[in-house]
Amino acid sequence: MIKPVVHDPAILSQVAVPATKLDANTVTDLLDTLQANSANCVGMAANMIGVNQQIIVVQMGPVAVPMLNPKIIKQQLPYQTTEGCLSLTGERPTKRYKQITVQFLDRQFQSQQQTFSDFIAQIIQHEVDHLAGILI
Template identity: 35%
Template sequence: MAEVLQISQLGNPVLRQIAQPVDNLHSSEMQRLIDRLMATLVQSNGVGIAAPQVAASVQLLIVASRPNPRYPNAPQMEPTVMVNPRLISHDEAQVKDWEGCLSIPGIRGLVPRYKEIEVEYFDRDGNPHRRVLTDFVARIFQHEADHLVGKVFLDRLESTHDIITDQEYLTRVLNQP
């Protein structure tokens, strides 16, 4: 398995930078970064991760929804590598739901996001894709895409009253012991 990378924490300047487009996708360095990003995502029980979270300021993210200890009710999907992703369109409906972040451990926020979006991206082989994403998977994409423009979920909160701890989220919101 690929090396697991250290996750940059809130306050690290890389999380507030605008990520650069990937122009060397087929290089061994970029392919190794993709493998390491995937290994870091799996090891950390995330459902998504963006390259700036591992101190690589490039437009690369992975959406990988699956049930895990951090998101026990997440839908199952194959991990999807998205290079130079773009949000093409969205519906008008926004839904508020709880989000956490590997770069902001210990807390969750009630964040408004579009319920349905259309995105474009390249896969790790350079093939173009255009897809409609909905619900939780659309939320993951929007959360990770924010990292590519120097934003974190806290920037999207409507109120500081919409913040809770992970422990409170798991016990009160998900009703787990």
């Protein structure tokens, strides 16, 4: 179900709690909401739709990939950039890494580990920051 996007910094600044198998509906809601906002958005965190769970979805080309309880375990090649966010107005400077390795659970709650680069890595870092209550 498409959910309204949260803009309240007090809600967005909360640290998310680990997702469980009971959070399958949140994954569906995030995917639906990302699709509905695809003209302006390439990733979402659950707190952006008012759910305080460690779940993100990331648009990777034609496929949106959900990640539950994602943890960045390696990061390389730092750089400075500016980013926007569907929950916030304007763009802000931030530090990101060109390449990251992420451990996460997929939609079937199977453990995954994958390395991402460039723009996909940047999206994941932005969304993982959301889960930590970090706003750009």
